[in-house]
Amino acid sequence: MSEATPPTTPFKPALVIVDVQEDFCPPTGSLAVAGGRDIVPLINELLALPFPVKIATKDFHPQDHVSFASNHKPPNNKPFTSSFVIQNPLNKTETIETELWPDHCVIGTKGAELLPELDVSKVQHIVEKGQDKRVEMYSAFADPFRNPTVSKSGLAKILHDAGVTDVYIAGLAADYCVKFTAVDAVGEGFKTWVIEEATKPVDPAAMKWVWQEYERVGVDLIGMDHNAIQKVKEYS
Template sequence: MSGAFRPALLVVDLQEDFCPPNGSLAVSNGRDVAPVINQLLAAPFVIRIATKDWHPADHISFAANHEGKQPYTDYVKVVNPHNGAETEETRLWPVHCVQGTPGAELIPELNVGQIDKIIEKGTDPRVEMYSPFYDPFKSPRVYDSGLVGVLREHRVTDVYVVGLTADYCVKFAAVDAAKEGFRTYLVEEGTRAVDAAGWPTCRRGIEEAGVKVVSMKDSEVSRLMTAS
């Protein structure tokens, strides 16, 4: 079994609201990752999954839902709705990726026809959910997307992660994949960060969590292209 290689591709939140020129939470050069991601989509993955932020309008992460709070600069304490003793501090954002709006759509540059499954996340207004696997609360967990089950059902061994944004949803997707026991690779050319200046520090933290940050030129990616 040690020789098995059954890779999955996770394309995180490649949505209009995270991309220039019109996205409400646009990341610098966010749209530019599409060609790299499309190149990866053509490789022989066992399964290719895209995730979407799919927020209700009253989502807790929107600064507009907290009086006197500003996006990017302000934070808010989120309480586990099932356990008042468990709390998380979360950064506040502009309203983005609201269910059914144009900003929540996957960008047209993405070869959506190559995607096998789309998972929607952040649908519970009470909790922040960067990871496409589950929310950060543990006692008890509030929401689980079922993504781990999908990967196990396909007997996936290795997970490749790309999309937006490197320092939030992509980071948490990769860290949680590694935590669940998958060999995990974040392909650097396939992502962009909200806080570009902080990316080197963020990258180190991701690597310390057991994720390998790789380049399209690295053997971990080239082996995909040569796999039959």
């Protein structure tokens, strides 16, 4: 008698829209990504598809966040060029070097708001990240420390509790929060798709390194015409 084939988990996709916020977009964002607003029509197209789970994330920092150059002493406090070594507050032997940024997405400010043209009426969950002033948190899942992790957003629990199998990612910025979210999605056990034209990078020259990382961990970079999108269109 042949062994029984193990049951397969039914396909259940989720859309995760990363940090489509005022401070990451022209014309007034303090950390504006070139063309950041231009991806919203594509994201709204994705929101119109029958994803059973649709989530938007928000960078959501206190004013004294460690990633803000303004919170560090000169001369090593220049946005975009200075860096800082963060110690894991729960394990001083674990450290991560991070870039310093202009103040952005501060809780209670206009810059932290999702873009008004984003169709949030179709979003079921808004996940906030980066509230712990002690750690950087590009990923929408958790900070980068692993021994132990300091701050988790709850995104993984939402996705696992919903029985999601595949995570589709769009948003800002392609070389930072989108990348780290995608890598962590794979780590959480999800088949992960990044929709390339529905993202924009801070530094386009850095994207070759992002693509190498995707290939290394198993993230699929796709276009709107990919059959993985067609599979969502046919979802019921």
